[in-house]
Amino acid sequence: MTLASLALTGLAACANMAQVPPGTPLADVQAQFGAPNFECPQANGGRRVIWTQQPMGQYAWGANVGTDGRVDRVTPLLTDEHFRVLETGDWGPERVRCEFGPPARIDTVGLGEKREVVWSYRYRENSVWNSLMYVYMSRDGSKVTRFHPGPDPMYDDDKFMWH
Numbered sequence: 001m002t003l004a005s006l007a008l009t010g011l012a013a014c015a016n017m018a019q020v021p022p023g024t025p026l027a028d029v030q031a032q033f034g035a036p037n038f039e040c041p042q043a044n045g046g047r048r049v050i051w052t053q054q055p056m057g058q059y060a061w062g063a064n065v066g067t068d069g070r071v072d073r074v075t076p077l078l079t080d081e082h083f084r085v086l087e088t089g090d091w092g093p094e095r096v097r098c099e100f101g102p103p104a105r106i107d108t109v110g111l112g113e114k115r116e117v118v119w120s121y122r123y124r125e126n127s128v129w130n131s132l133m134y135v136y137m138s139r140d141g142s143k144v145t146r147f148h149p150g151p152d153p154m155y156d157d158d159k160f161m162w163h
Contacts, residue, residue: 040098078123
């Protein structure tokens with residue numbers, strides 16, 4: 001499969017997953033798009049399911065599944081708009097993982113008391129730019145302190161140039 005056809009397949013899946021009607025049985029969604037590759041239990045007895053392309057892809061879709069086995073709606077997760085949910089409430093690592101799926105990378109940055117854990121999610125900033133959303137956690141990794149996008153070094157042209 002060529003790179004162009006892979007890109008088109010990814011875009012088609014993006015549009016189609018977002019068009020799954022609310023109330024669709026999870027079994028029907030899985031029959032069309034495959035099994036989710038990440039899930040978390042929810043307090044209400046349901047579960048959160050995520051189809052993610054991390055660590056190398058830039059897309060993920062999520063849905064909440066009720067105890068009746070039906071999805072509420074399938075939404076794209078790795079978007080500038082969706083990352084804004086991190087601005088509200090307290091976000092610890094498990095809540096972030098259950099909302100967005102596992103990150104592409106987990107690193108630490110800074111020294112001494114400025115040291116922080118950073119989760120990086122590959123995505124298309126403004127649906128255009130190859131980017132990472134950096135989600136910073138407190139020094140002990142227990143809560144989100146801030147987040148911001150930045151260029152994804154995986155797409156840095158310099159590494160492909162002959163020196």
